[in-house]
Amino acid sequence: MKTDTPTAGTEQDCAADSGPACAATRRGRPRSEAAEQAIFTAVEDLMAGGTTMAELTIEGIATAAGVGKATIYRRWPNKEALLVDVVGRLEVPMPEPTGGGARADLIEMIDYMRRRGLAKRTRWVLKAALGQMQSLPELHNAYRDRVVKPRREAGLALIRRAVDEGVLRSDLELDLLGDLLMGPILYRSILWDDSDLEDPDLARKMVDSLLDGLAPH
Missing domain, CATH: 1.10.357.10 (Tetracycline Repressor, domain 2)
Structure with a gap:
C-alpha cells in the first residue's frame, strides 16, 4: 500500500x-x-x-x-x-430510543437503515468502501472497532430489552436474533441495488412480520 x-x-x-x-x-x-x-x-x-x-x-x-x-x-x-x-461519517448515528417500548424502537432502528439507504450517493460510496476494505486489513480492523462493533452492541442492547419485555423469544441467541432482524434491511439497502426503499411503512412491515415468528409462544 x-x-x-x-x-x-x-x-x-x-x-x-x-x-x-x-x-x-x-x-x-x-x-x-x-x-x-x-x-x-x-x-x-x-x-x-x-x-x-x-x-x-x-x-x-x-x-x-x-x-x-x-x-x-x-x-x-x-x-x-x-x-x-x-x-x-457516512454512517449517520443510530436513533435515540423512542420511549414507546421495544417494538417501536426496533421499527425506528430498521427505518433508520431504510432512510440511510435512500441517500443514493452515500449508499454507493459506502458500498464501494465496504467492498474494498477486505484488501486493506488495517482500515478494515479500524472500521470494525470504531463503527461496526459499537453499533452492533447498541442493536443487541435493544434486542436484549425486547427479550426482557417479552416481545422476542428468550430461547434464541442474541446474535441470531440480531441477524434475523437486521439482515433483511441490510440486504435491501446495501446489497440489492434495485430494491424499493421508498415505502415509509417498510420497517413496520419487516419488524411485525418477524415478530410473528420470533415472539414468545
Missing part, C-alpha cells in the same frame, strides 16, 4: 490560497471546520468518480480539497485514519 509522508512547507496561507477550504473561511466559517469538510468531500468525490481506496493518496486528496498536505496530517496520522473517519 502506498503511504504518504508529511512534507514541510506544503501548508498554504489563505491570503494566497483559492481552494474551497480557504474560500469558505473568508465567508466566515472557521478554518478548521471548512478544511475538514473540504477534505471529506474530496474523498467522497474521488471515490464516487471511481478512485479505489488503494489508489487514494494524501497528495491527491489534498489537491482535490484545495488544501496543503500538512492540513490533512495535522488531523490524521495517515490515510487509513482519514478513510475510517470518512466512512464513519
Whole structure:
C-alpha cells in the first residue's frame, strides 16, 4: 500500500490560497471546520468518480480539497485514519430510543437503515468502501472497532430489552436474533441495488412480520 509522508512547507496561507477550504473561511466559517469538510468531500468525490481506496493518496486528496498536505496530517496520522473517519461519517448515528417500548424502537432502528439507504450517493460510496476494505486489513480492523462493533452492541442492547419485555423469544441467541432482524434491511439497502426503499411503512412491515415468528409462544 502506498503511504504518504508529511512534507514541510506544503501548508498554504489563505491570503494566497483559492481552494474551497480557504474560500469558505473568508465567508466566515472557521478554518478548521471548512478544511475538514473540504477534505471529506474530496474523498467522497474521488471515490464516487471511481478512485479505489488503494489508489487514494494524501497528495491527491489534498489537491482535490484545495488544501496543503500538512492540513490533512495535522488531523490524521495517515490515510487509513482519514478513510475510517470518512466512512464513519457516512454512517449517520443510530436513533435515540423512542420511549414507546421495544417494538417501536426496533421499527425506528430498521427505518433508520431504510432512510440511510435512500441517500443514493452515500449508499454507493459506502458500498464501494465496504467492498474494498477486505484488501486493506488495517482500515478494515479500524472500521470494525470504531463503527461496526459499537453499533452492533447498541442493536443487541435493544434486542436484549425486547427479550426482557417479552416481545422476542428468550430461547434464541442474541446474535441470531440480531441477524434475523437486521439482515433483511441490510440486504435491501446495501446489497440489492434495485430494491424499493421508498415505502415509509417498510420497517413496520419487516419488524411485525418477524415478530410473528420470533415472539414468545
